[in-house]
Amino acid sequence: MSGKPHLSNELAVFTIAASNYLAHASVLGASVAEHHPGLKLTVFLLDTPPQGLPLSEHLVIVPAEQAFERQEWNHRRAHYDILEFATSVKPACFRFLFDHSARRAIYLDPDIRVFQRLDQFWGGDESDDALVLTPHILTPLPDDGCKPDDLAIMRAGLYNLGFAAMRDTPDVRGLLDWWDAKLHHLCLHDVREGVFTDQKWMDYAPLLLRSSSAVLEHPGFNVAYWNLHERVPRLEGGRWQVESRKKADCDLVFFHFSGYAADQGGISKHENRFGSQPPGDALRLFEDYAGALEAAGVRETRAIEAPRAAFRDGTSWDTACRALYRQAIAEGLAFGDPLEEPAFLDWAAGVAPGDHVGRYLRAVLRLRGDVAIAYDDGRQTAGLLTWLRISGQPEMGLDPALVERFAGTGEPDAARVNYVGYLRSHIGVGEAARQSIAALEAAGVAVRTHDISADAAAPIGNYAVPGARLAGAAAVTILGCNADVLPGVLAALPGDMRDTYRIGCWYWETPCFPEQWANRFDLVDEIWVASRFVADAIREKATVPVLVMPPMVRPPRPRRDRPWLATLLPEVTADEFVFLFQFDVASVPFRKNPEGAIAAFSEAFSPEEPVRLVLKLLNGHAEPRLVDALRSAAAGRRISLLDAALERADSFRLLASADSFVSLHRSEGFGLSIAEAMAYELPVVTTGWSGNADFTTDDNAAIVPCDVVPGALAHGPYPAGTPWAEPRLDVAAQLMRRVWTDMAWREAIGQAGAATVAQRYSAATVGTAMRERLLRIERSARVNVRRQQAPAAGAHASDRTRSAAVRIASDVLRFPGYYLARLPR
Template sequence: MLRRPSFDRSSTPTGLAVFTICASNYLAHAAVLGASLRRHQPGTTLLVFLLDEPPEGTKLPEHVILLAAEMAFERTEWNHRRSHYSLLEFATSVKPACFRYLLDQGVARAVYLDPDIQVFQRLDQFWQGTANDPELVLTPHTLSPLPDDGYLPDDLTILRAGLYNLGFAALRDTPRVRELLQWWDRKLRTLCLEDVHAGVFTDQKWMDYAPLLVPGACVLRHKGFNAAYWNLHERTPRWLDERWWMQDEAGDAQKLVLFHFSGFNPDLKQLSRHESRFGWNLPGDAGRLFGEYAQSLLDAGIHRFRALGLPQVAFADGTGWDPVCRAVYRQALAKGVDLGDPLEDPAFLLWAAAEAPGDHLTRYLRAVLHMRGDLVNAFADGRDTVGLMTWMRTSGVRELGLDRKVVERLGMARQAQRISVNYVGYLQAHLGVGEAARNSVAALDAAGVAVHCHDISCDTPAPTGRYSLPAARWTSETPTATILGCNADMLPDVLSKLPAELLTPYRIGCWYWETPEFPSDWADRFEMVDEIWAGTRFIADAIRCKTTLPVNVMPPMVMPPPMQRDREWLAAMLPEIKQDEFVFLFQFDVASVPYRKNPEGVVATFVRAFRPSDAVRLIVKALNVQAAPTLIQSLHEAAAGHRVSFLTAAMESDDRFRLLASVDSFVSLHRSEGFGLSIAEAMAYGLPVVATDWSGNVDFTHAGNAALVPYDLVPSAVANGPYPAGTLWAEPKLEAAAKLMRRLWLDPAWRAQIAQAGQQTIVATFSASVVGPAMRDRLDQVAGLRRGQSAPQQRQSPQSGPKAAAARNAPLWARVLLDMLRYPGYYFVRLPRVPVLLWRHGISGVVMRAELVASTIVDVKGQYLVTRILTRLRERIHRWRYGGRRVR
């Protein structure tokens, strides 16, 4: 399909070549242009200079011929322009070279058309075929000034963009035209920039000089040439006598020759994304004109071609060239540095990965900070290495279009200690603990930790999905730790099925629990791990009452993928939803102790708060409904006659997030939450949330960022799942909840205020640049002590430093004896376990674990006494806080 490198002159039998330039995602436009050209200029073929390779199996009409734009350049120059420019800049920078290529092949006359043009009459009517024909033909944007009505475009916009619209240009082969093309191409080598405020707009602005450089140039004043949104103030499309005309204000009309549909999207009711004067209030018969063009694009497969996306520029090894690479490359050219072929020679990578004289950052990283000045203070001018790299691997990929592989090659990852961990979890399961595990893996990966994932989803009856997980960035024979992303109740079963290599490293249990009392029946689980990571302070307090192991608060990352609000998609799933309805969402897993999530309370509150005539709806999203069909039936009965919809199908991750992004508020009248991931995700999307003011979610919800529901603490009379009778639960006050839900609906100012504050809280607390470095800091400490090094400077204890280093070089028996004197509590409490600890970890492992325990206590002297005192104090506080039936 793609012709290279020869040109077949038989495609231009009249000596006239008509061509366009585009990438594969615009081939539907080119096909429509080619069909209109063939209809009104019989025998003429449209030549398409393609900027990328067409997808395999692409079929276009025979009157549309694809040529490789690359053949108009030497390879190094081609790669230079691809690297130096954005796609729009690149596509326009090759125009003079394509003109010159056609002239070199013997074409006497050439016409360029943008691909989003449609032809309605012969194009070459300005040429008579004589030596007196104009050498260059251009069309001005307008023939009269634009109205000063405050809309765009205006006269200043036109002056900045250029007097002539280069969506159309025609020339014939003469010496002066050859000189023009040479001058034009030389300018476009580095100055084909989309920067109207700097006085440059791609190839177009430069052609303001053209009538001066080519005295024989013709500026067409024909109103039917290059009609477009920018001149509809002076000419109106009319369908008369079975053809299209352009009529001026005086009533005079000229036949429409070509219409330029610049910025038009057939899926949107909008004249062009570049204008604000008309919108979809189209003048004359323009509605029919645009409707027919839209249908032609659809028939030509616009959605199929558009799905191909933009062509990607890449290094020779396939690593993507990102906008920061482009900025660094432009910087090099401005300094006169010759880097050869930026994509195939190593010079660019070496230059970008090096530090400029007097700088502590690579040129690549310095360019990132230039592009995002807010990062300078946020990451201490790049000295916060882990934080900056984490931001680049996550937010930077989305916000700046960074390429992850380039970040690793040209950033600071090479300077950081390479840490590797195993992560065991329900990584493909539709479970809250599975989502928390996936988010933690992503945060670790973003912080530069190589994560070797081990999925145990097959050990749960929960439905599974297709979740992408990061590949390990580095291999390691000795992982720093194995993180066990399963709760304490399942730990023995999980450990019994793990391969031996996952059991050897330091074990970290990543546990969630939802009540103030951690089950004493699970005390033996503390023997199976070396440390515990708790998602919230609420969980950590419950666990610390039962163990002397290190318990660190380590929440998961909360960064749901970007999703657009899509009420049409939501209405397709639930046809009863009206466009004007305010929609609350509540979701729970029927197989996971519904009592804790309190679905009955949510439905009862909604029924109490809103009349059936109110334009408010509640969506109840329930998973695993087969586990309790009577519960679902009772909810249906309680909601009868009200605007309550039920969604019970398992959703893939994208659809689950699309649902969350498409509603107006999230409600959780839970009796207890270990973390409250759904609440946090809703806040991340900027939704106002209604939530019970108790348990794990109070780490991130407060009166300024959420509608918090008061409650009573009440011990249960019966057991609920793994929670025994007597467990303390929050009983939300439904009357107060109903008032809050109604206020959210009626008070848009308050709704927007708490929604914005909530979103800011999640970004500041649970983004990858916060969570990932916190996890890495602790793993650095573990890794350092495993290697016999001191903990990182910011975490050093009084026992670190030169003396501590000398002590670690002493014989093992001396180290154990000294360690027992330092940390008597650790050894005394574990005295019955010493043989097991020595057999499992060896002397070095036991010493290392003792030091890690000590690093979590501020005063390591007399650690046993401190530990026991803290434990007893917590027990007394819990008895005092939760001993009565009504605490609040």
């Protein structure tokens, strides 16, 4: 880093970025150098680039910290998130350039590309305007219900501060001092409070510099998604031009690619007026820009973590610290340097008058109301501490060292449990088991696990088997396997897990639980199911309690990666909107209805439209004729089949790389894949019946109506006459098309879906419910009796276990077809 800005004829052009945006800055710098020969782009860098990261020859790097006194720099790092922080330093960077001999300075956002000389509005003498801004729009936006609209522009500010040009004058210095003072603590991204980072404050600027400011009405400056309704980019003879409604056609000076990512589809995540079909030759602009970013190394730079503030000892400043620091500022408290002096940490560790938890914990509970409810507003200290240790860090970005410092060293409550399940299997019931164990541990329950993945008809993945916090068996065992295989699982269990209070964790997918499995109720003490739908089906025949106890739904942080998807499916293009459907061929595909998904998609979209359906299937070898039939139905359409056993991380990367999730199932016991897609804010198109009805509504999903009819044939363990949903595929097609075309609606249901899943299936909600039930069981007389009746080590299996073997033999004789079909697996 040079630390010195680069000037050409006393002009500086600069941007502000962190290392994860250096590829964008490189593209901008190359375009500036092309039209300003001899001038390099000055980059005020918010962090230190990783060692070995190549830097473009068109850039000069200046640490942004040099523009501040240390305490003020640390205050802004502590007070703001990364977007707010990056925009808050802008006036100080202008001032820094003027203090280092620049007479004129032009700021550009890093996601801009220049096509003509930038300073053409200046003549080069003292009569030039001291401040030049660009408005978002020159004419009102259409009242077509699309985003953005005029109200959105009013909320964001009249001028787009992705561009600003200033000349060093006393009036400009005064404006910078005023602006910088406002951004000391009011550079907030909070449109409800009337502020939008640094931008809206500059609505005042033309009034404060009435005689020496200008608002550019040149249509070629700052062309972007928000003004394409009035400006059409055209490529004429190798030169980019702008066709304007109210002005003469002119050269394109620079284009602002705000909100654009090549792997997301569309021209910006902030708009839905044009999508992937912008006017004129704009699509060529975006394609060229995507290629330039790729050549500049955007894949490498975007993988760099955004900068985070840290205390002197390296402990990260986290979201709870930021909320608490903002509270302190609102109360008029001062701590000096919040990151390097101890005053803030001492205050955060203290307890406010009348409160029963420390200030740091209070900040966490205010940010997460569901956690406050689950742990009795922090009074249930052991469970809260375990949640903070296991779930607080991934869900809220809490620093483990701060959790230990502020939350104390409480020990988990006495709840203990054994968990038997398919812990390494690529199947839904395996993922549900892994999530349930994580929720139990987050709630302070000590878990001992027993993996039965070798018995599953599914591939085994590279999963870290959870549950290493319990030495020896507990008095309660959760059996994460379905009723059909329960006798065999019990017979193979270690004795200290077998002779316990048994909870059957069962999944079933239709309203009719099989009569032939009713004798399984004798093998368990109670049953946990994932949805009310399953509970209703099992309770009709159950002789033990049946409780709704769903799994936690907490997929890893979304990692959208369309270039990676293109390596799996080369036919997927960057501009396509991707619907994802997934199912296991070895698990009754009739229930998942892949043919229905293909039919609805084919009705909704023509092959010429940039929309694709990806069918992710597993175990395609189990029914090759079905797979061939699906390929035949997909022929000539933008439909891809992906038959692969992906590791967990890649399965979720696939989900995050889609734009919508489709499940036109005939029945679901819970719908884990649907819930996971909703957790990623994907708009979900799904049948409005069965287990997913617990969490999918017209407010958070595209619900497809259906007719429930008896099945004519048997399918796997489901006999003829089983009630099945037949989703109305014509309505499904209409909804899929609306998801594609109506960005505002799909965003609304996506956000509502994520909120629903976070509320109902978080570690705090699910884990606490399971923990409370286990504690109640631990205190019950039945568990104490079972402990007394359990055989000593080395003794023969109990009568109940011997009866399990008898049931296996009986089942084989009564239902030979069912068992023979499973022998190859």
